[in-house]
Amino acid sequence: MDDIVTAKCVLIVEDEPLLRFDAIDMVADEGFAVCDASNADQALVILDTRDDIGILFTDIDMPGEMDGLDLARTVRKHWPHIAIIIVSGHTQLADAGVPNGGVYFSKPYLRATILKALHQANARTGD
Numbered sequence: 001m002d003d004i005v006t007a008k009c010v011l012i013v014e015d016e017p018l019l020r021f022d023a024i025d026m027v028a029d030e031g032f033a034v035c036d037a038s039n040a041d042q043a044l045v046i047l048d049t050r051d052d053i054g055i056l057f058t059d060i061d062m063p064g065e066m067d068g069l070d071l072a073r074t075v076r077k078h079w080p081h082i083a084i085i086i087v088s089g090h091t092q093l094a095d096a097g098v099p100n101g102g103v104y105f106s107k108p109y110l111r112a113t114i115l116k117a118l119h120q121a122n123a124r125t126g127d
Helices: 017-029 040-049 068-078 111-125
Strands: 009-013 034-037 053-059 083-088 103-106
Touching (some): 009 040, 017 053, 017 111, 034 040, 040 053, 040 068, 053 111, 068 083, 083 111, 103 111
Parallel strands (some): 009 034, 053 083
């Protein structure tokens, strides 16, 4: 894609390397800047050290003290301007479990669905 999306960075958090690399390629191919982490602890370090994160795209099921849903809630509390997209292949999440303003999709998800959500989130967060 030749067009660069005017957006802040999308932080992808996924513990499965192949799924993370696939998500990175999908988001980068759409023109978004991307950074990634394999767990919530790494994601929090990135969030603490960078001010260009505009969208969190996280899996729920990850090893460590904090899963992706806990990460999303922490992001909503400490970085309320960041849009949140949550995915899971194991956990079914009702709307009540999604942090305010976030969206949830079950895996396997359709690429077009995620890209639409990214563009909508980007439009809401602005540049």
